[in-house]
Amino acid sequence: MDADENLPRRKDDPVGQLARQDLDPLSVEELEARIAALETEIVRTREKIKRAVNHRASADALFKK
Incomplete structure (x- = not known):
């Protein structure tokens, strides 16, 4: 589960506005x-x-050493 899923969606969500246009x-x-x-x-x-x-893969590789 993504941590962002727990956050409320913004009322001014640009993708939502685009879909409703x-x-x-x-x-x-x-x-x-x-x-x-x-x-x-x-x-x-x-x-x-x-x-x-x-970037994440590089960071993971750096800290696994």
Whole structure:
């Protein structure tokens, strides 16, 4: 179980706000731009995860010696 699971979710959670946003008023171009921005954010987030995992592995290796 992740320690963060016990924390209350923020009311201004950006992902929650994003999911609740009404897409009906957006044009096709705006929707495509939104998808491109989200895909860019996914790449950025995956890179952050990779750095965090590598950092953790390095720290674990250092302290196991």
